[in-house]
Amino acid sequence: MRARVYTLVALLAASLVLVSLARGQSPVGIVRPASERGLGLRELGSQLFAGNCSTCHGIAGRGVYPPNAQQGTGNVRGLGPPLVGVGAQATDFYLRTGYMPLERADEQPSRHRVLFTEHEIRALVAYVASLHGGPPIPHPVPSAGRLSEGLQVFTQNCAGCHQVVAQGGVVTGAKVPSLTPATTTQIAEAVRIGPYLMPQFSAKQISPRELDSLIAYVKRSQHPDDRGGWGIGNIGPVPEGMVTWLIAAVALVATCMAIGERAKR
Amino acid sequence: MLRKAVTFLDERSGAAPLLKKGLRYVFPDHWSFLLGEVALYAFIVLVGTGIYLTLFFEPSLAKTTYHGVYAPLQGARMSEAYRSVVDISFTHKAGLVIRQTHHWAANVFVAAIVMHVMRIFFTGAFRRPRELTWLVGVVMLFAALLEGYLGYSMVDDLLSGMGLAIGYGVATSIPFIGGNAALGIWGAPYPGAHTFESRLYIAHVLIFPVIIGGLIGLHLALVAARHHTQFKTSAKQTERRLHGVPSFPGQLPRSLGLLFAVAAVLFALGGLVQINPIWQWGPYKTALATNGAQPDWYLGWLIGALRLMPGFDVTVGSYTVVPNPFWGGILFPTIVLVALLFWPWVEKRLTGDRAWHNLLDRPRDSPRRTAFGVAFFFWVVIVFAAGTLDRSTVFFGLSYNLQVWIFRGLVFVGPPVVYVITRRFCVALQRAEEVEAVREAAEAEVEAAAVTS
Amino acid sequence: MSRLPKWLIALLTLALWRRGKAEGSEQEDGDGRIVPEGSADRRAESWVIALLFAAALCAAGFVVVYAADGLGNRTQLFGIALAVCFALIAVALIIVARHLIVTEHLEEDYPEPGGDPEEQEAVAEVIRESGSRFTRKKLLLAAGGTAAGAVSAAAAAPVLSLGPLLDTSRLQETPWHRGRGLVDDSGRALLADDIETETFYTAYPEGATEEEKDQIGAPLVVVRLDPSALRLPPERARWAPGGILAFSKICTHASCAVALYRKPLYAPTEPRPALVCPCHYSTFDPATGGQVIFGPAGRPLPQLPLTVDGGLLRAGGPFSAGVGPGWWGVRRKRSI
Numbered sequence A: 001m002r003a004r005v006y007t008l009v010a011l012l013a014a015s016l017v018l019v020s021l022a023r024g025q026s027p028v029g030i031v032r033p034a035s036e037r038g039l040g041l042r043e044l045g046s047q048l049f050a051g052n053c054s055t056c057h058g059i060a061g062r063g064v065y066p067p068n069a070q071q072g073t074g075n076v077r078g079l080g081p082p083l084v085g086v087g088a089q090a091t092d093f094y095l096r097t098g099y100m101p102l103e104r105a106d107e108q109p110s111r112h113r114v115l116f117t118e119h120e121i122r123a124l125v126a127y128v129a130s131l132h133g134g135p136p137i138p139h140p141v142p143s144a145g146r147l148s149e150g151l152q153v154f155t156q157n158c159a160g161c162h163q164v165v166a167q168g169g170v171v172t173g174a175k176v177p178s179l180t181p182a183t184t185t186q187i188a189e190a191v192r193i194g195p196y197l198m199p200q201f202s203a204k205q206i207s208p209r210e211l212d213s214l215i216a217y218v219k220r221s222q223h224p225d226d227r228g229g230w231g232i233g234n235i236g237p238v239p240e241g242m243v244t245w246l247i248a249a250v251a252l253v254a255t256c257m258a259i260g261e262r263a264k265r
Numbered sequence B: 001m002l003r004k005a006v007t008f009l010d011e012r013s014g015a016a017p018l019l020k021k022g023l024r025y026v027f028p029d030h031w032s033f034l035l036g037e038v039a040l041y042a043f044i045v046l047v048g049t050g051i052y053l054t055l056f057f058e059p060s061l062a063k064t065t066y067h068g069v070y071a072p073l074q075g076a077r078m079s080e081a082y083r084s085v086v087d088i089s090f091t092h093k094a095g096l097v098i099r100q101t102h103h104w105a106a107n108v109f110v111a112a113i114v115m116h117v118m119r120i121f122f123t124g125a126f127r128r129p130r131e132l133t134w135l136v137g138v139v140m141l142f143a144a145l146l147e148g149y150l151g152y153s154m155v156d157d158l159l160s161g162m163g164l165a166i167g168y169g170v171a172t173s174i175p176f177i178g179g180n181a182a183l184g185i186w187g188a189p190y191p192g193a194h195t196f197e198s199r200l201y202i203a204h205v206l207i208f209p210v211i212i213g214g215l216i217g218l219h220l221a222l223v224a225a226r227h228h229t230q231f232k233t234s235a236k237q238t239e240r241r242l243h244g245v246p247s248f249p250g251q252l253p254r255s256l257g258l259l260f261a262v263a264a265v266l267f268a269l270g271g272l273v274q275i276n277p278i279w280q281w282g283p284y285k286t287a288l289a290t291n292g293a294q295p296d297w298y299l300g301w302l303i304g305a306l307r308l309m310p311g312f313d314v315t316v317g318s319y320t321v322v323p324n325p326f327w328g329g330i331l332f333p334t335i336v337l338v339a340l341l342f343w344p345w346v347e348k349r350l351t352g353d354r355a356w357h358n359l360l361d362r363p364r365d366s367p368r369r370t371a372f373g374v375a376f377f378f379w380v381v382i383v384f385a386a387g388t389l390d391r392s393t394v395f396f397g398l399s400y401n402l403q404v405w406i407f408r409g410l411v412f413v414g415p416p417v418v419y420v421i422t423r424r425f426c427v428a429l430q431r432a433e434e435v436e437a438v439r440e441a442a443e444a445e446v447e448a449a450a451v452t453s
Numbered sequence C: 001m002s003r004l005p006k007w008l009i010a011l012l013t014l015a016l017w018r019r020g021k022a023e024g025s026e027q028e029d030g031d032g033r034i035v036p037e038g039s040a041d042r043r044a045e046s047w048v049i050a051l052l053f054a055a056a057l058c059a060a061g062f063v064v065v066y067a068a069d070g071l072g073n074r075t076q077l078f079g080i081a082l083a084v085c086f087a088l089i090a091v092a093l094i095i096v097a098r099h100l101i102v103t104e105h106l107e108e109d110y111p112e113p114g115g116d117p118e119e120q121e122a123v124a125e126v127i128r129e130s131g132s133r134f135t136r137k138k139l140l141l142a143a144g145g146t147a148a149g150a151v152s153a154a155a156a157a158p159v160l161s162l163g164p165l166l167d168t169s170r171l172q173e174t175p176w177h178r179g180r181g182l183v184d185d186s187g188r189a190l191l192a193d194d195i196e197t198e199t200f201y202t203a204y205p206e207g208a209t210e211e212e213k214d215q216i217g218a219p220l221v222v223v224r225l226d227p228s229a230l231r232l233p234p235e236r237a238r239w240a241p242g243g244i245l246a247f248s249k250i251c252t253h254a255s256c257a258v259a260l261y262r263k264p265l266y267a268p269t270e271p272r273p274a275l276v277c278p279c280h281y282s283t284f285d286p287a288t289g290g291q292v293i294f295g296p297a298g299r300p301l302p303q304l305p306l307t308v309d310g311g312l313l314r315a316g317g318p319f320s321a322g323v324g325p326g327w328w329g330v331r332r333k334r335s336i
Helices: A002-022 A041-052 A087-096 A118-132 A147-157 A184-193 A208-222 A237-259 B002-013 B016-023 B031-054 B080-090 B095-123 B131-153 B158-172 B178-186 B195-226 B247-272 B297-308 B325-351 B367-386 B389-396 B400-452 C003-021 C042-067 C074-100 C117-129 C137-162 C168-172
Strands: A169-171 A174-176 B063-065 B077-079 B241-246 B314-316 B319-322 C106-109 C200-205 C220-224 C244-248 C260-262 C274-276 C283-285 C291-294 C306-309 C312-315
Touching (some): A147 A208, A169 B389, A174 B389, A237 B095, A237 B297, B002 B016, B063 B080, B095 B247, B095 B297, B095 C074, B131 B158, B131 B195, B131 B297, B241 B247, B297 B367, B367 B400, C042 C074, C244 C306
Antiparallel strands (some): B063 B077, C274 C283
């Protein structure tokens, strides 16, 4: 019996170490101009872009492709898509979710502390938007959408990866983020951009009205109707099994021990 | 008054001698002997709550449009079965607490059986003359698994539909007869005929409960016929004579107390911890799927086995002989079932011990059995854990593909390692006891010498 | 196996016989009592009484919650009322067991090892001797066996009505044939020009009813790749007009819906496009015609040839292979 416990503890410890190794935050700070005052918005954006983005996204956002990978600030190996035509929409999304800047060019962007100030984000958005144009920051109106339509659009297009209550999941080769922290604007942006491995849904596929409904549903799923009590994550059987064993089975074994004889040695 | 009632009964049934014997039936006392009772009481809660649910559940796949109180489903097309369960959860007073208690009771029922089986295994309680009791118990465990699967499958929500799809894939994968068997069970190619829902329903609310109930009766009758086993904790307990508490008055209040404790835990969970919120999953359609879909915990080892198998079908030319789900969905559980069923006879063959046993082993007393049991359990648990890798990817961020490969390795490497470690551990415990006994004897001798001198 | 019935009979007779034999090891006390007398414990008694009244109160609370209107969190209140009620009764019973019941330990003999040989012999004898008038036992047994078998077969025959058990041809059916149009969930025809790269579509056969759309052969997943990225087998060269590919949406492993499509935003650092099933994470490569690149699926995803007819997407023929999960009649390639 005890041998099994030790094995379990060892396994757990090993996995925790691996996890902590896998989860380093970007050590690279933000490179800022000596003084941000007195610079125009676009000018500040351009300087910030040169210091923090161009290693991967190239001069003036032209992108960097494999044979030309370059060493940049903080020893980042630069490699990244062009920002031609991505516009304010994508820039706003990637900066406000903390997806950018990335520590390594080949890692999956994920939600982090936002490293730029509000003013800096606006500057970068203005700069990238000025490069080649592109879609503006969207302004969805979820209150105009219908929840039930949202659920339908979500199960059709999103639940396969994001899980039906938007708690996130996995696809071979990547993690799928939970949508719990996502804001209305970010959801609208992500649907149109398709960050990382996510498909990109144009207005032809998900109309602006459907998008409003979709956002209404996702916002609702952030506070689902847990009339059954403690929601234990809204992901179904795995936490239910844990409750069965860690709460119910433990409580009942304890009851048995209270009622029955324990070892007398 | 009391005497009159007894007389009335005895005159008409001749039950007095039997009753007296029953009241004074001897229960050896140890907390681990109560685990089987926990399972029994969970079953009682299951039957009670289940009967209530049948009064409201509509086993029909006919399509309807939802116009109830839950906004996200407004206007959605769904089956009557699913709609009726949403209504049980939303509009029938006390419907949700009963439904959730029923589901938790199912989870706890199987958990209690598993703990009970482990207690029986590691103490050698299955040995002659109790092999039949063991056999019936193992069959009940597997009947309970199927019963649970039927229960959450007939709701027709997104998760249950995906579970049925997998069940269909596993059924068709049986070599030579799979396609026919699946057509027979489903009545038509997936998602099957409308009658399939009726079949699920009658199996879940009648056939399997009756089977399980009957097996419980047989199990208890066999236990009573050969009496309980006991630990040797005092000189009074021997292979020939058992020592314990009479069922009345000693055992009755404890057992009843345990029954109410089980009910308390189940209703507490049923009221306070949400389980299977089917309104959040939405209705099922063949073309829909959600990420992180899992079966209830007690089938986790099957989804783990299905996920761990590398991708190949056994084919001869263009003829399919063994489709992939067979390995994880049929062969693996069959191996586990057969190993459990025949273990008493396998052990007899291995040890040559065919004697009657009324006294229990402690796990350390039989290092080889304990080591085999722990290794076997570890093997199943590894596969079980593999079924949750998608969720652990979400929580810990390790690559899913990498984890699958690690677990594929562990399935082969883990059990032998665990076997060796457990066996050594048991032997070390035995040694420690021997040393202790020698030391005690020596001390007693010294003391005796001190007294005489 | 042949021992099993004998065992059952032996066990049954023994259990019945024992009943007659009576006599445990019950000794009566000096004062003629069976259960020895114990001393009273008024404190424990008071506790039990109080606990039972409290339990009654909780049960009444359940009724109140049931009757009261306009309560929020009713499920939780129900659960708490019942759980506390049962817990109080449980505690009361445990106090009864611990403090109010005479603690007595009885001893009893286990059944004799080997059971009761005389009785076992008697059972066998009764059965053996009852057959003395039969002369042709083997023939009789054969006749009895035949009758039993035939009756079982007759009883089992209606099982065939459960489904097309013997006729597996329906497992091969799909609604797709040359010329059938592709429509989306709401029934609108899919236009080739509207199909974009970087996303996926779920398509159904034109004119299918709600029920037909749920058939395993109906749903398709449609994606568009850059035609230069396709690595289709040569015989499928014309199956993907403009790089538009259609596959059965049902996983070839265990029939879940292949509801995940991953596609890289920036190919050099990200995994290549793939269709993934969320049940066991089988991963299929659309560019090579649905080949398995990870996970347990044993067959590629069946591909449906497409044609463009007046801008509309239509099936150019049946699937490349049998759809749905593997079974003995499924073929990796269409046998035409």
